[in-house]
Amino acid sequence: MEKIALVTGSSRGIGRAVAAHLARSGWAVCINYRVRRDCAEDLAATLTAGGCRCMVYGADVSDRAQVNDMVRAVEETFGPVSLLVNNAGVAGQALFQDITDELWHRYFSVNVDGAFHAIQAVLPHMLHEHDGCIVNISSIWGQRGASCEVTYSATKAALIGLTRSLAAELAPTHIRVNCVAPGVIRTDMLDALPQEVLPQLAQETPWGRLGTPEDVARAVVFLAGDGADFITGQVLTVDGGFIL
Numbered sequence: 001m002e003k004i005a006l007v008t009g010s011s012r013g014i015g016r017a018v019a020a021h022l023a024r025s026g027w028a029v030c031i032n033y034r035v036r037r038d039c040a041e042d043l044a045a046t047l048t049a050g051g052c053r054c055m056v057y058g059a060d061v062s063d064r065a066q067v068n069d070m071v072r073a074v075e076e077t078f079g080p081v082s083l084l085v086n087n088a089g090v091a092g093q094a095l096f097q098d099i100t101d102e103l104w105h106r107y108f109s110v111n112v113d114g115a116f117h118a119i120q121a122v123l124p125h126m127l128h129e130h131d132g133c134i135v136n137i138s139s140i141w142g143q144r145g146a147s148c149e150v151t152y153s154a155t156k157a158a159l160i161g162l163t164r165s166l167a168a169e170l171a172p173t174h175i176r177v178n179c180v181a182p183g184v185i186r187t188d189m190l191d192a193l194p195q196e197v198l199p200q201l202a203q204e205t206p207w208g209r210l211g212t213p214e215d216v217a218r219a220v221v222f223l224a225g226d227g228a229d230f231i232t233g234q235v236l237t238v239d240g241g242f243i244l
Helices: 013-024 037-049 064-077 101-111 113-129 140-144 150-173 188-192 197-204 213-224
Strands: 004-007 028-033 054-058 083-086 132-137 175-182 235-238
Touching (some): 004 013, 013 028, 028 037, 028 064, 037 054, 054 064, 064 113, 083 113, 101 150, 113 150, 140 150, 140 175, 150 175, 175 213, 213 235
Parallel strands (some): 004 028, 004 083, 028 054, 083 132, 132 175, 175 235
């Protein structure tokens, strides 16, 4: 299959770095955004100027119809998706008793339903070809849990369960499904935390620093590549040893 990647939520942060690294590694990439079209188009312009192939598409992954339209657009522009990176997500902090139904369902609709919609949209061609790769972006909080982030942690744990179960189901068709679990990564999601907390988090990381989006992107590129051909159903933790 031709190297065609769809990276959800890739206008900023981890997704942006993943899309850039894939494009510079020879993948044709669809940069997906929901709100920040300006950021997505800026990335596309930079990559195109460097000789990469990319396109921009706005879609809310919680909406199945929008996801299906996006996948069709990728197919019409580049061809069928051979790599799906489920990165789109929402996060935040709240005491459990303060979590509203609206917040709970919004987190699951984006973080979990979004992956569900995207996988079902790209899977028919992968099944036909007996080839393809899916990488889900979870979190160390999906592995260990986090106080005041119950909703987010629950969604990320669900992605790990989805990864392992789907990998077992799809292994006979040579479609690999893996997961990357980032640690504390320096993105705008950390802006909600008090700034004095960041040095403390860096100290708590055995590697001695916070992670970068590029640290996660390199892990995704590895799992998408030929060097990971015998790897499926795994969770690759990229956290500098934070949860050792």
